[in-house]
Amino acid sequence: MTDKCQGNGGKDIYLPEMATIKKVEPLTEMEMLFDIALDSGEELGHMPGQFAEISLPGIGEAPISISSSPTTKGMFQMGIRKVGNLTNHLHNLKPGDKVGIRGPFGTSFPVDTAMKGKDILFIAGGIGLVPLRSAIHYVLANRDDYGHVYILFGTKTPADRLYLEELEEWGSRNDITFMETVDKGDSDWKGSQGVITTLMQPATSVDPKSTVQVGMDVSGNMPGLDLVPKNTVALICGPPIMYKFVLIELKKLGVPFENVYISLERLMKCGVGKCGHCQINGLYACQDGAVMKYSDVIDVKEAI
Ligand SMILES: Cc1cc2nc3c(=O)[nH]c(=O)nc-3n(C[C@H](O)[C@H](O)[C@H](O)COP(=O)(O)OP(=O)(O)OC[C@H]3O[C@@H](n4cnc5c(N)ncnc54)[C@H](O)[C@@H]3O)c2cc1C
Ligand code: FES
Secondary structure (H helix, E strand, C coil), X not given: CCXXXXXXXXXXXXXXXXXXXXXXXXXXCCEEEEEEEECCCCCCCCCCCCEEEEEECCCEEEEEECCCCCCCCCCEEEEEECCCHHHHHHHCCCCCCEEEEEEEECCCCCCCCCCCCCEEEEEEEHXXXXXXXXXXXXXXXXXXXXXXXXXXXXXXXHHHCCCHHHHHHHHHCCCCEEEEEECCCCCCXXXXXXXXXXXXXXXXXXXXXCCCCCCCECCCCCCCECCCHHHEEXXXXXXXXXXXXXXXHHHHHCCCHXXXXXXXXXXXXXXXXXXXXXXXXXXXXXXXXXXXEHHHHCCCCCCC
């Protein structure tokens, strides 16, 4: 019989494990990337899309997505935006400082099942790149297992762009198509301007002679999306407003909603289906999500 307090690998789901901050790196003015290792020396054991609860004694605890792929060993990463009490304290931590970790919790993207052999369309808005990055790294580490890979990334302004070196690396690879856009550029911005759906045009509708900067990749080309819709799996993560418009475009492109996975954030406390804080009309975002198949929640009120 399984003990109700035991999670994966026999861990106590309520008891934080001690972990050490190994590296701290600013991503933007608001977001910081933390390399963290469990003091036990074990791997966290997550799959892309899962989250863990990070805590500081006497301050609090919060759910944060794992931003690194399980293919990276010896540590895991969290990209954290400072918005309040705990996250402000976390931003003051230095390498060597201790945190508590519970998890990993929640569902994950089907990287080893439904995504295998398919073309993959990643659509990330702003800090939504943090959880998607885990799946992106996993797919790139196992590149031969997937078909064409598109990564679309949108932020409000150039200053909100995250993981800059990686964006450059993705843009320089010829085995994936990386496109990004900002809602509003500044005088230095040479790329695409407009909301993320700007990047979701079929290749056939893109006019290469157009001088309007839409749907441009980092080389200044405008590839558009050359999808075989039924063979495409789309993964979406971003601010709530983004989902509605991205889903409309995916429908126009013909991608079946059974092939669309979304990551839904809700206010969470326990993270393990006990407190009810994260309920969405009978679903528990912490256990039925955060990653959900869109066709499973399409009729659930307030899910999107
Ligand atoms: C599954 C999941 C994954 C997450 N992944 C990340 C991540 O990778 N990086 C990251 O920076 N943040 C992530 N978050 C959000 C993060 O948990 C909150 O920002 C954090 O709890 C804030 O804690 P705090 O004590 O600093 O802020 P508080 O002082 O508690 O609150 C500050 C403000 O933020 C609001 N707030 C707190 N939590 C949430 C929430 N979940 N959704 C919307 N508003 C909230 C509060 O209502 C308040 O207005 C995730 C949340 C969930 C549920
Ligand atoms: S966060 Fe407690 S039930 Fe989901």
